[in-house]
Amino acid sequence: MGIPEKIKKIEDDIHRTQVNKKTEHHIGLLKAKLAKLKREQEEQASRGGGSSIGYDVKKTGDATVVLVGLPSVGKSTLLNRLTNAKSKVAAYQFTTLTVVPGVMDYRGARIQVLDLPGIIEGASSGRGLGKRVLSVARNADLILFVVDVFQPEAVNVLRRELRNIGIRADESPPNVVIEQTSSGGITVSVQVKLTKISEELVKEILRVYDMNSARVIIREDITDEQLVDVLLGNRVYIPSLTVMNKVDLVNAGFINEITSKIKYKFVPVSAETNINMGALKEEIYQRLNFIRVYMKPRGLEADMKEPLIVKNGSNVLDVCNKLHRRMKEDLKYAQIWGRSVKFGGQKVGITHRLMDEDILTLVTK
Ligand SMILES: Nc1nc2c(ncn2[C@@H]2O[C@H](COP(=O)(O)OP(=O)(O)O)[C@@H](O)[C@H]2O)c(=O)[nH]1
Ligand SMILES: [Mg+2]
Structure with missing residues (x-):
């Protein structure tokens, strides 16, 4: 057999x-x-x-967010609103056939947003564009489930499809x-x-x-x-956020009704008529759990205007890698002022974990 x-x-x-x-x-x-x-x-x-050829999308920016939703829920419209991208929008299904990237600049963070071609039920087992497309989501830092206001239960289908390819949305290991x-x-x-x-x-x-x-x-x-x-051992654990699009088509009573009927939280938006997009950007930023690190050249004032944005849990080495490919080799020592150290100006090693609003000096050889 x-x-x-x-x-x-x-x-x-x-x-x-x-x-x-x-x-x-x-x-x-x-x-x-x-x-x-x-x-x-x-x-x-x-x-x-x-x-997997054709769908290997290079990760850029400080974090990657993927849009996952059934066809025609408004993913491309949303991508165009959130980012600099110009993804094709159409009233018929299957407009987008490849992964379309865009960049959302928000609060100093560069967030890569990927519009995945519409998922259909059964995609994980090979239907539609299927697995190859879905697997792009494995590398994401946040999954944005996009549903249509008239089809809020679709999120269950999306979760199941991701589950089938080893993505555990909102679970911990x-x-x-x-x-x-x-x-x-x-x-x-x-x-x-x-x-x-x-x-x-x-x-x-x-x-x-x-x-x-x-x-x-x-x-x-x-x-x-x-x-x-x-x-x-090949499972990935990724947080998610659900966006309910096309709320311009219904009234407040309708949304209240959905809210009491379904169990999950969502951000109501209208990508087309630009409702609540600011709140959505803020929510995305919050969910990505960034911290800000202020760089202070040795002997000078720290740059408190433009922090470096890194993921929560990052250490000194992660910052080095972000700054310059060779920074790590050139580093003599690092000094920190802030919540992650006992006293200001403390010398730390490359594995030292940073905290929000730390001030960091990197001294090179
Ligand atoms: N009323 C309304 N229509 C929308 C909204 N967002 C997208 N659409 C429409 O829904 C259709 C599908 O949009 P598209 O972005 O191509 O969906 P995708 O297949 O998920 O990428 C298009 O006709 C859009 O104009 C919205 O917020 N409100
Ligand atoms: Mg599309």
Whole structure:
């Protein structure tokens, strides 16, 4: 039996099985096997080569945001409003066939915004432009789900499609550590009460992945899917923001009604008539979680007008890389005034993590 047949067989088995307390274990195990087969299928396909050509978009700027939405919800219109881009807008579907980049300058940050061709349901399994396009989203710092005011539930389709290609929107990496050992079988140490998976299922899933000896530490009430995510290791965890477009077509009562009906938060906008675009830009900026670093040449005043914008969590090395390719080699030492140090002018190493509004001096050889 080839991989596609095996996948089909397991999928049929899952569909046939009623979900309840008694079958949970069985289904969990089947899902783990399915994920493994899908990875094998993927590996075979990528050995065939060429599958990602045409959609490798170079990352530029301080962060990258991708627009993900069904066709005709107004992604191109939105891109044109947010950035300097001139993406084609049309009243019919599938206008945009390639990834269109634009740059949004906001509060000193250069934010790259990518308009992905409209996603359709099933894209992750090869329908429409599919996987290649979707996979551009894997490198994003923020996913902007764009929905039409008359179709707010589409966001569930979008989330599912991203999930299928390993993007976990708004999730954090599971707090689980797995260490392969050379002998001793599988030991599971659990530091919280597990309600969604049993220790027995943890062990069986590990065996599916040929881990017969391992130490597992679980610090969070995980699901079987999350365990598989850890085992596969190729998942990406990206925050998202949902934009509800075309609100010019409805009244305030309609929006209130949607707000109470759907569970997620969204930013209501009209790209075409320019409603709420300022608020959207601000929200994007906030979600990207930037910090500002003021550069101070040695012996001179710091430049407090134009901070360097870097991602939260950046260290001195990240700043060096941003400034100049060779900065790292030339660096003698770094000095900081601000919240990340105990005293002003403290010398720090390249792995020192910066905080918002730090003042930084880089002294070169
Ligand atoms: N009424 C209204 N129409 C919009 C808005 N944004 C886009 N459209 C229209 O929706 C259609 C599809 O827009 P487009 O940007 O090409 O959608 P895309 O396929 O998601 O890129 C076009 O006819 C746009 O003029 C909006 O905010 N309000
Ligand atoms: Mg478009």
